Amino acid sequence: MANFSPTFLDEVLARSDLVELIQRHVELKRSGSNLMGLCPFHHEKSPSFSVSPDRQLYYCFGCGKGGGAFQFLMEHDGYSFPEAVEYLADKAGLELPRDTHASHTDDLRQQEDFRLLERAASAMAAALNTPAGANALLYLQKRLLPPAIVREYGLGYAPQGYGFMDKVFGTDAATHAKLERVGLLFKGDRGYGDRFRDRLMFPIRDRRGRVAGFGGRVLGEGEPKYLNSPETPYFHKSELLYGFFEHRDTIRKRRQLVVVEGYMDVLAMAAHGLKIGLAPLGTATSEGQIGEILRLCDTPVFCFDGDRAGRQAAWRALERMLPLLKSEFSPKFLYLPEGEDPDSLLNKEGAEAFSRRLEQDALPVLESWIYGLKLLAGQGAEGRAVMAKKADAMLAAMADPYLVQVWRQEAERVSGLALQSRGRPARVEAPKPVQRAAVVLNAVEERFMAGLLQEPARLERLSSAAMNFFIDKPTIHAIYSRAFSMRVDAEAKDTDIARQLIRAFPDDQQMISRWINQAAVHEIEYRSLLLDMETNDIRRRMRGGIGLGESVLLQKRLRELQQQQQELKEQLGTTGA
Incomplete structure (x- = not known):
């Protein structure tokens, strides 16, 4: 992972607009000095998700998620921390520090792999409109899929025979190895060959919108009818859902989600203005996929074909759903007429009639179980x-x-x-493990920790008295002490203290991220906070009972701190800060 200096991170955040970032997914409305909307991280009917345009921080009073631009991209869109920084830096027109690029082979390899997959998707989309792709295009026309949907979802064609990938990417051994790694080629006894041949191609995107793999439908005779990419570092059939990236925001806004069996069902719904469909990747819906579905919408409708296979698929989905069900979820199951699927019904009845089926004919999960x-x-x-x-x-x-x-x-x-x-x-009645009580910091403590982690060099300037800060809060004191040790022991002074702390204290990731993503603590504010921290620590010690001599010394130190605070206030007044 890349190491970014606190100064660079501050500059990235200063040039980023968190409101614009969040408004791509959440409808925000003014409420006093803040903006409010429905939380994108959990289901709610009344807004509890607050965004402060001034401080560039968000916080949900319902689920407790909070942070800044980096954290939102990580939590909501699935970015890693370096990817979030790089995305926002590029958006702001900032050049990444040169050493960021040099030593991160894995990041570069991942970027190259996704470029290969995107390039393959573009080549397949172009092939659909060539004479070789005529049968695939005719199939889509017979299925009444509009050209606009074909373009929007990037449908394509993988030509017959072998060698299409060679024409697109070249024939050198290194390229072949890369294409095998991302699932576009397979290695047989006679060398490398195209995995997809004479198939209508459906690009499958991850939650960030990157092409992670493909599904291919055979056009003539042959098995399997649908062939997916193999398992790769980016493509996991049991985790991805077709249409998730394309429909996520619409599903949240409309609070409607329909799980269907196939890619064409998802596209048929989209063609009829119902961009609320998701489909598993040609396999039974997994527990992980169901968890993703329930996080996205608490009232999904599982819509299956009206045949024996459809009923069996519905039953398997229900079985896998049971461990995840809670009283706040209200999934339903819609069983279509024999021989029908969403695609055929939409073309026969239209979107309005299909929507009525979803509303009136879907059975609550308990009734479906019975x-x-x-x-x-x-x-x-x-x-x-x-x-x-x-x-x-x-x-x-x-x-x-x-x-x-x-x-x-x-x-x-x-x-x-x-x-x-x-x-x-x-299992339900057994005593639960004792959970650590939530750590509550006052405003001074919160900003002080933010100031330290945003500028780790400040750790080295702390006095010996500061080592007792947070002594009455063991969790924070452990993080605080470790941060000091990391800074002192670090060979390179640009070491990313925050990420090391997250690795050392994974249970406190939210809190550490919150400190990093707060508005920058500038030096004048930090000096004031440091004085307040020592003042509060002295008062804590005095409340604990001490001898007369120590009390006199502490009273003297309190007066000195008060004087320094007064000087800071005068300095602020002079500078107009």
């Missing part, structure tokens, strides 16, 4: 026994004790049998 149990169980007494047994096993996966009670009661009502299992009571 419906699925009945299908599994069959008829008669044996069927009711099977239903109760399966319900027992599934309830054991649920973590929310209140939902367990409700679901158990409903299963017992429908089956007519008392369930043997009590869900997960042992």
Whole structure:
């Protein structure tokens, strides 16, 4: 990871507009001196997400997420810290320090890999409009997909045979190895070959909008019908969702999300003005994908084809959802008519009728569970026994004790049998690990720590008396002491203290990031804070009971500190600061 000086970070933040950054995702409205909106990090119905344009800081009073421009890009868009700095520096027209580029092979390799994937996507998009891509284009026309959607989502074509990637990138061995690394080539007994051939291509983007891999639909005979990129450092089928980057903001604004089975369903919805669809990558919806879905929208509708395979896919999604369900989530399941999928229904009925289906026909998750149990169980007494047994096993996966009670009661009502299992009571009722109490800092302490971490050189100028600061707050004192040690022991004085502290205290990452991302603590303010910190520390010691002699000395030091504070105020008045 790159090392950036505090001065450079301050300059990047000073030239960045956090409000503009956040407004790409959140609708903000003026509320006094701040701006308020719905938090992009958790579900809420009334705004508790506050942005201060003056201090360039955000904070959610609901979930506690907060920080500055760097932290927002990291938390919301999935940037690493160096990537966030580089993005904002480039946006502000600032040149990165030269040594930033020299020693970070991994960062450079990742950037090169994403450029290769983007270039491949562009080449495939161009190939779609050549004579070779005529069949792929005809297929899209038959599916009634408008050219604007084809362009917007970057659909393309991988030509028949081998050698397309060679034409785009060249044939040298190093390039072949890179293309294999990102999943565009495979290595066989006769050398490298194109992974995708004669397929309609769907670029799949990560949460930052970078092409991470591809899905390819075969156009003629052949298996598999859909072929995805292999697992790579950037492409993980069980984590990515098709349409996530393109539709994330619309989903949040409309508070609607529809999970469908295929890429074409997502695109058909978009073509009808419903840019709220997401799809797993040709596999069953994973627990990780469901977690991402529930974080994005607490009322998603899982919409599956009206055939046996669709019902099975819905049941698998429901099973994987159980450990994640909480009472505040309200997912639903929509079962389409036999032989239909979202694409076909939209083209037959239109967006308005399809939206009515989503609203009126989707079953709450509990009803879907009971419906699925009945299908599994069959008829008669044996069927009711099977239903109760399966319900027992599934309830054991649920973590929310209140939902367990409700679901158990409903299963017992429908089956007519008392369930043997009590869900997960042992896990729910077991004593939870003692959590560390939240650390509360007053305004002086908060700004003092921010001032130190923004300008680590200040650590070396601390007096011996300052070593007792935060002695009554062990968590902060540990961070404070480690920061001092890191600064003193660092061979290079531009060592990134903040990132080292985050590695040493991962549980305190939010707090450390908050200090780094606060408005800059300039020297005159820092000097005042230092005086306040020593003043407060002396008062703390005096409250603890000390001898007469020490009390006299401390009283004298208090008067000196008060005098210095007065001089600072006069200096501020003179300079007009």
